[in-house]
Amino acid sequence: MKEILYKSTRSDSLPVPASKAILMGLAKDGGLFVPTDFPSLDKSLSDLAGMDYRGVAYEVMKLMLTDFTEDELKNCIKNAYGDNFDDKEIVPVRKADGAYFLELFHGPTIAFKDMALQILPHLLTTSARKNAEQKEIVILTATSGDTGKAAMAGFADVAGTRIMVFYPKDGVSSIQERQMVTQKGDNTCVVGIRGNFDDAQSEVKKIFGDTALREEMAEKGFAFSSANSINIGRLVPQIVYYVFAYTRLLKEGVIKEGDKINIVVPTGNFGNILAAYYGMKMGLPVGKLICASNSNKVLFDFFTTGTYDRNREFILTSSPSMDILISSNLERLIYHISGDSSEKTAALMKDLGKKGVYCITDEMKEGLSDFAGGYATEENTAEAIRKLYKEEGYVIDPHTAVAAFVYDDYRRQTGDKTPAVIASTASPFKFENSVMRALGEPADLPDLELADRLSDKAGVPVPEAVNVLRTAEIRHNIVCDRQGMKAEVRKFLEM
Ligand SMILES: *Cc1c(COP(=O)(O)O)cnc(C)c1O
Numbered sequence: 001m002k003e004i005l006y007k008s009t010r011s012d013s014l015p016v017p018a019s020k021a022i023l024m025g026l027a028k029d030g031g032l033f034v035p036t037d038f039p040s041l042d043k044s045l046s047d048l049a050g051m052d053y054r055g056v057a058y059e060v061m062k063l064m065l066t067d068f069t070e071d072e073l074k075n076c077i078k079n080a081y082g083d084n085f086d087d088k089e090i091v092p093v094r095k096a097d098g099a100y101f102l103e104l105f106h107g108p109t110i111a112f113k114d115m116a117l118q119i120l121p122h123l124l125t126t127s128a129r130k131n132a133e134q135k136e137i138v139i140l141t142a143t144s145g146d147t148g149k150a151a152m153a154g155f156a157d158v159a160g161t162r163i164m165v166f167y168p169k170d171g172v173s174s175i176q177e178r179q180m181v182t183q184k185g186d187n188t189c190v191v192g193i194r195g196n197f198d199d200a201q202s203e204v205k206k207i208f209g210d211t212a213l214r215e216e217m218a219e220k221g222f223a224f225s226s227a228n229s230i231n232i233g234r235l236v237p238q239i240v241y242y243v244f245a246y247t248r249l250l251k252e253g254v255i256k257e258g259d260k261i262n263i264v265v266p267t268g269n270f271g272n273i274l275a276a277y278y279g280m281k282m283g284l285p286v287g288k289l290i291c292a293s294n295s296n297k298v299l300f301d302f303f304t305t306g307t308y309d310r311n312r313e314f315i316l317t318s319s320p321s322m323d324i325l326i327s328s329n330l331e332r333l334i335y336h337i338s339g340d341s342s343e344k345t346a347a348l349m350k351d352l353g354k355k356g357v358y359c360i361t362d363e364m365k366e367g368l369s370d371f372a373g374g375y376a377t378e379e380n381t382a383e384a385i386r387k388l389y390k391e392e393g394y395v396i397d398p399h400t401a402v403a404a405f406v407y408d409d410y411r412r413q414t415g416d417k418t419p420a421v422i423a424s425t426a427s428p429f430k431f432e433n434s435v436m437r438a439l440g441e442p443a444d445l446p447d448l449e450l451a452d453r454l455s456d457k458a459g460v461p462v463p464e465a466v467n468v469l470r471t472a473e474i475r476h477n478i479v480c481d482r483q484g485m486k487a488e489v490r491k492f493l494e495m
Contacts, residue, residue, distance in 0.1 A: 001039075001042075001062070001063070001066060002037065002039050002063075002066070003017075003066045003067075004018065004035050004036070004037060004039055004063070004064055004065075004066045005017060005018075005035070005036050005037075006018060006020075006021035006033040006034065006035055006036070006232060007027075007033065007034060007036055007342075008027035008028075008029050008031035008032070008033065008034075008342065009027075009031040009032045009033075009034055009331050009332060009334075009335040009342060009345045009346075009349075010027065010029045010030060010031030010342050010345060010346040010349065011027075011029045011031065011342050011346065012342050013027070013028070013029070015036050016033075017066070017067035018064065018065040018066065018067055018068065018127075018232065018233075018236075019065075019067050019068065019126070019127035019130045019131055020127070020131060021033040021232045021233075022123055022124055022127045022225075022231060022232060022233035023124065023127045023128060023131055023133060023137075023223075023225060024225065025208070025224065025225040025226030025228075025230065025231045026205070026208055026209075026226060026230055026231075029346075030205070030209055031331070031342070031345070031346070031349075032230050032232075032328070032329070032331050032332055032335075033232045034332050034335055034336070034340075035064065035232075035278075036340075038278070038281040038282055039063035039064065039066075039282060040063075040282055040283045041059070041060070041063070041243070041282050041283045041284070042059075042063065043059050044257070045243075045246060045247055045250055045257050045258075045284075045285075046247075046250060046257050048243065048244075048247045049247040049248075049250045049251045051247075052090075053081055053089065053090035053091065053240075053244055054077050054078065054081055054090075056240060056243055056244045056247060057077045057081065057237070057240045057244075058073060058074055058077055060236075060239055060240045060243050060279075060282075061073055061077070061236055061237065061239075061240065063282065064236045064239070064278075065123070065236060067130070068123075068126065068130075072126050072130075075122070075126075076119055076122035076123055076126060077119065079119075079122050080118040080119035080122055080237075081118065081119070084107060084108050084118060085106045085107050085108075085114075086106050086463065086464065087103070087106040090106065091103060091104055091106065091115070091241050091244060091245070092106070093245060093248045093249070093421070094394070094424075096388060096391075096392040096394045097387070097388060097391060097392060097404070097408075098411075099264070099404070099407060099420045099421070099422050100245070100249060100254070100419065100420065100421045100422065101394075101396070101400070101421075101422050101424040102241060102242075102245045102421050102422065102423055102424055103424045104241060104423060104424060104425055105397075105424065105425065105426050105427040105430075107150070108150075108153045108465060109146070109149045109150045109153050109179065109465055110426065110427035110429060110430050110463050110465045110466070111146035111149075111150060111321070111425060111426040111427070111430060112146075112272065112423065112424075112425040112426065113146045113147050113149075113150035113151070114150050114153070114154075115237060115238060115240075115241060116229075116233075116234040116235075116237040116238050117147070117150040117151050117153070117154040117227060117234070118150075118153075118154055119154075119237045120151075120154055120227060120231070120233050120234055120237070121154045121155050121158045121161065123233045123237075124137060124161070124225060124233060125137075125158065125159075125160060125161070127233075128160065133223065134221075135218065135221050135222055135223040136160055136161065136162060136221055136222050136223070137160060137161045137162070137222075137223055137224075137225050138161075138162050138163075138164070138217070138222050138223065138224050138225070138493065139151065139155055139161060139162065139163040139164065139224075139225055139226065139227045140164050140166075140204050140207060140208065140224060140226065140489065141163065141164070141165050141166070141204070141226065141227045141228055142166050142167075142197065142200035142201040142203070142204040142228060143165055143166065143167045143172075143180075143197070143200070144167075144168070144171065144172070144197040144268060144269075144320055144321045144322070144323060144324060145167060145171070145172035145173065145176040145320050145321050146176065146321045146426065146430075147227065147228060147229075148165035148166075148167050148180050148190065149165075149176065149179045149180050149183070151163060151165065151227040152165060152180070152183045152185065152188050152190070153183075154227075155185075155187070155188070155227070156183065156184060156185030156187065156188055157184075157185045157186065157187060158187070161187060162187040162188075162189075162222075162492070162493070163185075163187060163188050163189070163227070164188075164189045164190075164191070164488075164489060164492050165180065165188075165189070165190045165191065166191050166192075166193050166200040166203070166204060166485060167180060167190070167191075167192060167193065167197075167200065168192075168193055168195060168196045168197050168199070168200060169192035169193055169194055169479055170316075171196055171197060171316060171320055171323060172320055173320060173430065173431050173433065173434075174433065174447050175429070175430050175431070175432065175447055175451075175466065175469070176320075176430065177192075178447065178469050178472070179465070179469065180476070181474050181475065181476045181477065182469065182472035182473060182474055182475060182476075183475065183476065184475065188476075189476065189478075189488075189492045190476035190478070191476075191478045191479070191480060191485070191488050192478065192479040192480075193479075193480065193481070193482060193485070194479065194480070194481050194482075195481070195482045196314050196323070197323060197324055198310075198314065198324065198325055198326050199482045200482070200485075201228070201324075201326065201328070202326070203482050203485045203486075204226075204228075204485070207224075207485065207486055207489060208224055208226070210486070213486070213489075216495065217493070217495070220493070220495060222493060228269075228328070229269050229270075229271030229272075229328065229329055230328050230329070234271065235271060235274065235275050235278065235329075236275075236278075238271065238272060238275030239275045239276075239278050239279045239282070242263060242275065242276045242279040242284060242421070243279055243282075243284055245261075245263075245421045246261060246284055246285070246421075249261065249419060249421070254419055255419055258285055259285060259419075260285045260286060260287040260418055261285065261286060261287065261418060261419050261420065261421055262286070262287045262288045262289075262290060262416065262418045262419070262420040262421070263276045263286055263288075263289050263290065263420070263421050263423070264290040264292060264403045264404075264406065264407045264410075264420055264421070264422045264423065265289070265290070265291060265292060265403060265423045266292045266294075266319065266322060266399040266400060266402045266403040266423065266425055267291050267292060267293060267299055267322060267327070268321055268322035268323070268324040268327065269324055269327050269328050269329055270291075270299065270327040270328065270329035270330045270332075270333070271328075271329045272423060272425070273289055273291050274329045274330075274332055274333060276289055276423075277289055277333065277370065280370065286370070287416070287418045288370065288371065288372050288410075288416070288418070289370055289371045289372070290371070290372045290373075290374065290403075290406060290407060290410055290420075291303060291371055291372070291373045291374070292374055292375065292376065292402050292403040292405075292406035292407070293322065293373070293374070293375040293376075293402070293406075294315075294317045294318075294319045294322045294323070294375065294376060294378075294381065294402050295315045295317050295375070295376075295377055295378065296314065296315050296317065296322065296323055296324060296325060297375040298310060298312070298324075298325055298327065299327060299330070299373060300373040300374060300375040302330070302373070303368060303371055303372070303373030304373060306359060306360045306362075306364075306365045306368075307357065307358070307359045307360075308330070308352065308357065308358050308359075308360075309356065309357040310325040310326055310352070310356045310357065311355075311356045311357060312325065317378060317381075317398075318378060318381055318382070318398040318431065318434035318438075319381065319398040319399040319401075319402050319431075321399055321425070321426070322399060322402065326352070331345065331349060333367075334348055334349075334360070334364075336367070337360070337364045337366075337367025337368065338360075338364055338367075344364075348360070372410060372414075374405075374406035374407075374409055374410055375402075375406065376401070376402040376405040376406055380402075380405045381398050381401045381402050381405060381438070382401075382434075382437070382438035383405065383438075384396070384401040384402070384404040384405040384408070385398065385401045385435060385438035385439065386438055386439060386440075387404075388401075388404060389439055393459065395428045395435060395439075395454070395457065395458035395460075396424060396428060396435075397424075397425070397426040397427060397428045397430060397431050397435060398431050398434045398435065398438075399425045399426050399431075400422065400423075400424040400425055400426065401438075403422050403423065403424075403425075404422060407420055407422055427463055427465075428454065428458065429451055429454060429455075429462060429463050429465075429466050430466075432447070432450045432451055432454045433450065435454065436450060436453065436454060436457075439457065441453065441457065447469070448466070448469065448470050451466050
């Protein structure tokens with residue numbers, strides 16, 4: 001098997017094995033780790049169609065995490081994908097309105113982040129063992145709402161780790177906030193920020209890059225790592241479900257082996273759609289990758305003009321996990337379409353840091369031809385929720401609705417009839433307020449009463465993840481400004 005190493009997007013320092021990249025999270029120069037090469041799937045798609053989720057996960061991940069032994073990787077997979085999911089398929093595929101909804105929300109926190117964050121702690125502790133890392137691993141995570149809870153659910157009480165989560169105090173849904181502030185586990189800490197997600201993410205990146213702090217921490221026996229999608233250990237598990245989706249369509253006879261599928265992804269930080277792109281690079285037959293944005297449509301503008309411009313108003317929408325103006329993972333795509341040039345990538349990222357804007361060359365623009373971009377306004381989003389409910393009795397969450405609208409629009413404009421998989425990224429119960437409002441139902445009710453009403457309306461039971469909130473005790477109440485984040489980190493580590 002071809003050995004895959006990882007290097008920074010911003011310089012040409014020595015490539016490192018996967019386990020090392022997972023431990024480090026971010027490269028020392030502030031760049032993101034990218035594979036130096038893409039492996040090809042070494043089992044046929046019809047062979048993979050005969051496997052369950054764990055089987056497909058092993059076949060995909062072994063190609064990218066080549067310094068893990070078979071036992072190590074299979075153990076991680078077994079521990080991550082089992083009874084903690086409320087559907088035995090792990091990710092069921094549901095046909096509605098001529099598309100295939102890949103339901104990625106059956107894990108413990110009912111958003112797609114579980115797909116990677118249920119396995120990341122296992123990958124990380126395995127990586128620590130492999131690299132004889134003795135220090136306690138401190139996970140710092142900025143969240144737009146879903147990552148934080150999913151990361152804590154994965155890392156709570158995992159020996160040798162601590163986890164700290166920063167979320168925008170007024171930028172998450174009521175259920176999301178309740179899920180986070182009730183998090184159990186002695187090694188967890190949750191902090192609300194008076195600011196938005198970009199503030200939280202930028203400050204976390206800054207703290208990561210603080211060499212003096214790092215040294216002081218190392219003396220005290222701590223090492224930072226990241227559970228954000230900048231960590232390659234999150235990206236790799238996300239490739240799996242796109243391959244899995246393909247094999248399920250194959251199994252059901254929707255496609256023949258080798259036929260292309262389109263993939264539609266509601267996008268914020270560009271992690272989920274990048275995983276689909278990596279799957280395509282590994283040989284998954286994909287026609288178009290359709291990147292769906294909400295009103296914060298930086299990515300739509302980028303795909304249509306080649307200019308990335310974050311200088312604009314930050315809009316709070318009903319799909320808060322996509323309320324992002326700096327899509328971190330786009331840096332990886334930039335690197336690949338620049339012909340793996342760390343020099344060009346570093347220069348563009350410098351522009352972004354300084355001016356908040358960068359422009360790619362015409363040559364690089366050609367690399368974007370695998371993608372199509374679209375966006376949905378708040379009204380479009382609500383309309384998509386209503387339409388799927390009315391026509392199919394299927395209730396989707398606002399993030400998925402952004403994708404559903406964009407896909408409809410894409411189909412109308414292009415006439416492209418390629419079968420499409422829509423990444424369904426959250427359970428409607430996580431965003432029940434916006435969903436009920438879109439359906440024309442009363443929404444100003446206590447969270448848990450609203451959940452019961454949604455359950456009646458949708459004809460599906462209230463997920464366990466919401467039921468436990470009925471009695472969960474509030475354990476976290478820290479709020480600070482962006483400037484106060486570093487001090488909170490020191491307090492949590494008793495430094
Ligand atoms: C995080 C998230 C997204 C955006 O995913 P990215 O990988 O950041 O593009 C979309 N929907 C939901 C529900 C999410 O939690």
